[in-house]
Amino acid sequence: MDTDTPAEAAERAAGLVKQMTLAEKCAQLVGLWRDVDADAGDMAPHQSEQTGGLSEEEAMAHGLGQLTRPFGSAPVDPVEGAARLAAVQKQIRDTSRFGIAAQVHEECLTGLMTEGATIFPTPLALGATFDPDLVHAAAHQIGSSMRGLGVHQGLAPVLDVVADSRWGRTEETVGEDPYLTGAVGTAYVTGLQSAGIVATLKHFVAYSASLAGRNFGPVYMGPKQLAETYLTPFEMAVRIGRAGSVMNSYAANDGVPVAADADMFTGVLRDQWGFEGVVVSDYFAINFLNSLHHVAADRSAAAELALSAGIDVELPNADCYGDPLLQAVDSGRIGEDLVDRAAERVLTQKVRLGLLDEPPDPPTRIDLDPPEARALSAECARRSIVLLDNDGTLPLAGPENLALVGPVADDKAVMLGCYAFPNHHGRLDAAEMGVDIPTLRERLTADLPGARIEHAAGGSVLEATDAEIEAAVTAASGAELAVVAVGDRSGLFGRGTSGEGCDADSHALPGRQAELLDAVLATGTPTVVVVISGRPYALGDAADRAAAIVQAFLPGQEGARAVSEVLTGAVEPEGRLPVGVPARADSPPATYLGPELAQRSEVSTVDPTARFSFGHGLSYTEFQWGEPRLHSGAEVAPDGTVEVAVEVRNTGSRAGVEVVQLYLHDPIASTVRPVQRLVGFAKLRLAPGEAAEARFAMPADLAAFIGADGDWVVEAGTLELRLARSAGDIAGTVEVGVTDSRRLEPGTRRLETRATVG
Template sequence: MVEPWQDTTLPARTRAADLLARMTTEEKTAQLSSVWIGADTEGADVAPGQHTYASRSAALDALLPYGVGHLTRPFGTVPVEPAEGAARLAELQRTIRAGNRFSLPAIAHEECLTGFTAWQATIFPTPLAWGATFDPALIMDMAQAIGTSMRAVGIHQGLAPVLDVVRDARWGRTEESIGEDPYLVGTIGAAYVRGLQAAGIVATLKHFAAHSASRAARNHAPASIGPRELADLILPPFEMAVREGGARSVMPAYNDIDGLPAHAHAGLLTQLLRDRWEFAGTVVSDYYGVSLLDEAHRIADGEGAAARIALAAGVDVELPAARCFSPKDPLPEELLDRAVLRVLTQKCELGLLDADWEPVTGDLPVDLNPPHMRELAQKVAEESVVLLANDSGVLPLSDGLRIALLGPLADEQAAMLGCYTFPRHVGVHHPDLPTGVEVPTLAEALRAELPGAVLGEDLSAADVCVVVAGDRSGLFGRGSSGEGCDAEDLELPYGQAKLLDEAMASGVPVVIVVLSGRPYALGRWADRAAAVVQAFFPGQEGGAAVAGALSGRVDPSGRLPIGVPRTPGGQPAPYLAPPLGRHGFPSTVDPTPLYPFGHGLSYTTFAWDAPRCDTVELPTDGETTLRLTVRNTGQRPGTEVVQLYLHDPVGTVARPEVRLVGYARVTLDAGASAEVHATFPADLAAYTGADGRRVVEPGALELRVAASSEHVHHTVPLTLTGPVREVGHDRRMRCELRVK
């Protein structure tokens, strides 16, 4: 007989509620728990305090009679060959099913920020590079491919994307973020969510909220942020990913906001996320986030109190291991049932409650780095390379040149890899382990790209010098970029400034290539450099992508998702600063970026015709469509990125001078043209006023059609008419741009 909770014709929530009613308190609590197999083994060190917590957490054997909610990182803790890992995970799921009376398996989750964080899996560019592509469709394809590979070996949930809007690039996790603009972060992030979940993987939004707004850009530090900045700059990407992306899981942040830790913030996790945004998925703690309510924030007296506070706020699952959510310290029944119903509903949606469910064993051999994923990694890398300067015309490099290739990162794989790639996250603890995938260095890629060139380190005989500067990623101090690797300023690390000074003094034209997880101050050399190229940890195909951009095989089409500073101090200086946050009397500090948000050059040229607008007067609940023709006036194909910014001359509160409200990539052959249609809804002019209401006000606006936040081609004055209109969470959040 099929029980109602096993009946696939019934709605998931109905099935989950039937199962919930049959469970004991111990069985319910077990569904909120997680088990991290291998967390305390030698060479597994991917989270702070991991070994201490693992030794004090509930073991699998203790949970088996009741069930297990989550399995933590079966592939991303220690190296495991893919087919063997799939077989081990399948056997573990069989053990878990056999141990509990309902035969329930666990949800297996993994990191997937730069691809599936598993040995031998394709390594994609870091999220800051996703932002540089300005290409949501490509990022969605990438995410779907990542999700498909995870699903093929038995994974159900991915801990990505990171939707933190960067407020200070000294923050070590800048590389994990998509950029400094909420519209760019939201549109790219929602695309990633749609792609991952199209493959059957639950996407998890991180870190909710204000993790990136910490004081002095220190990891886990309190966020000094007001409710308006939170509402207008930090929260929109999460809202977009929930409403438009359909995200099915959210992870709270480690920080506190005005003294209230995110894991204890009912205003965020329940009143906003669930009551107003109508989010129906699960909230999973960041690793040890519940424990930290007791140990770090000190708002709880012991583990049981921490569990009750987190559960009441809206946390449903404790990751990565059961410590606070324990039947030994009973949880309030009403709150327990609320969380368990959400978890069981998600398990039902994943098929884990079906009577015929069987674990995925994987086809042998399991290939986590197939050709189509390498091609996607290459395309994302190529579209993310940003040409910042080329005033001398030294780029593209011709074959046959004598090239002095300098810099500690010129021939190092680490220059390509972010901190959540398997080699930098796990592999560093296994020095004898092969990388698992081919990751050509820039030196290797340049030799293949320009076989007739002579590469060496001799400046005296060189026609051109390429200096490769940037970062090595790592975790918690093991790199210059990455989680826990915050910077005191934005000076290039490892003494690279001295190397650049010496190269500039040689008289040889110098091309600066920055491979990094954050922007660094380049103003010291900008006037003397022949060219400047930026790539943000571009992944396993990044060497070939950057080499292709240097040779001209790839026309650079990336645009900056975050501005490049002129000087290493005077931070933060995001482009979304209000007027007083910009340069001017009476401060002697100039925070104006050297290269602004949205900036990027091409090897061809473009002309933008004056835009035409359906109407320049529209009601506060209306819309207008702008049409613009872009022409490739150069001698080679190329891609222009049309960006639409909004300027509001007068508001009731101080606001950013401009903010991005739309963009489109326009790829054209030499001599070709295309028309860009941009439909702008008045809802995008909404902002949060002093009274906390989000409103659209009548009055004058400007739409700025631009190649960057500072390079404006055309300005279109608009007038909004009618009453002040309050907008809610059903407002339109994007400007639709179409290329014809």
């Protein structure tokens, strides 16, 4: 980034705005979707409606705000693409009286989304690592590859908190807990921005809380839940991570489309949290105010609503912020001061990015899948694999005759999320992947050289014939051990079983996979179940009959390697569930965060209890926990800090990792509270016989909630801190008294528990 201080950049931007014509200012508020050599193609529904009304030459006649996905929209050689991008940028600078280049953005949810770039595990898998430091390192690596191409902004991380894991975009989230989401998301922000890439938080806010888990669905909730659960991760990433950009949710919250909500973008984001960056629209979201939400009569009205709310840049094209905005300002319908406000924000960021300075020469050598990136992807995948259950069958002790069945056992695409380039573009043949992606069959064959492995797919993810299932059963019947690999194939808008626009009506495995699993288990052959998926799936009573269950959340190009290493014991399983696994396919949508009456009770016949709870995960060794101890005394002031610690010892014969989780329980409060919620976590890596202490310093602010009057408050009374292996496995508790009540001004809460290991 450029050397201008924030104040100098803002002053320089304000000076530019004063010299610009209205057309020049509006040009800075729009994007242009083109790859560096062709049209964008059909990426999403509704795109054909969004032409922007301008030719490319017209769109760049007065400069340009952003270039949309020049590397992510079609296959392109990186060196040639960087050279062509530099030429396009020269054209844009030459059309601007002030020599201003476009800000280039790309998707980077699972790594830079371009052909040939390293593909990392999905965010849900990164959540399963419970390892912000590793996530920071991965994001820095991703950002470095982007910056080398001439990219400036990444459309990640997703900070939506899962409310209903039937939602197709569950794979894009960190999980069902706001604290974990905020901690991992903030690490991604700081990692990306340390490489010079502007991180974009999405989707602000409550997109994941849509009715029935349907994409674009309406959201109905009160302001308390919105603030406490859904806004908290964004607040952490803005106030702690200093994120440079925010993207709106498509949803309407209680009837108000977020793209038109000034209370959110101006009141909360800027006035309360001090956000100083740029708000960009999700693709086509501004015109959706007219075409889908029907709160704007035309595109000019949509522009007025969005610009007034605080959306500074329209993506991906100049649709409403192009001619409709110009006409509305000329007619007096929209004040030019709103255009000036947005343009100053955009130009301030561009100054900081060096987009008004002489650009460097494009690189002549680019490796988008270097060894260090693959190593980081592999490490993220390893640490994300969750051992859900195990009767001692794992790790595999060199079986001589193994049956490997299931539709995801020998499919490269099943390792990837919907924002990985091959799956996003439907390039699912092995020859089209762009990077080397081993399958589970290939890795197990290499890692178990003494075993005879018979493979039978048993059909595809969505379809299977009786004959295909019978062939899998025959293979399992004659084997010493069966490994059944089931799960998802991610895609977009109905082209997958998980991913954007691929919502589910239940937590049943797609297609006939549950039938396949039952048939294999019925053979009596000891069976290890491997689930490779973008959401949790209920296995029903199959979970009782399986010898072991392993969960991988679309673990990326090195995912098969990671799963195989866990199965064979080459590495220790250390992942923990970022979302609970339902007990039954028809289990009601639920997360661990609910109050008492949202849990199992005698007043309802429906039991929402998860089969495997949030935070759950086993190891190949055993751990002994000591009694938790308070180091800060039995009382704390409402602006003080509670210090609690617990010692954990590895009593087994193998090295292992324990994740100590700190939950807060508030027994009596003035409004109904969740039974418990995560407020801290620490990972302990322990050799056999080794002990270590996990210490937590929790600010009393984390006990704050929205009171009945709508203000944040820490109330006097007793709090219970729970040291736990998971939300369903509490190892010990301590009580601490809060001496007084205290109201907190919005945007002043301390949001992090400091965790140390010693």
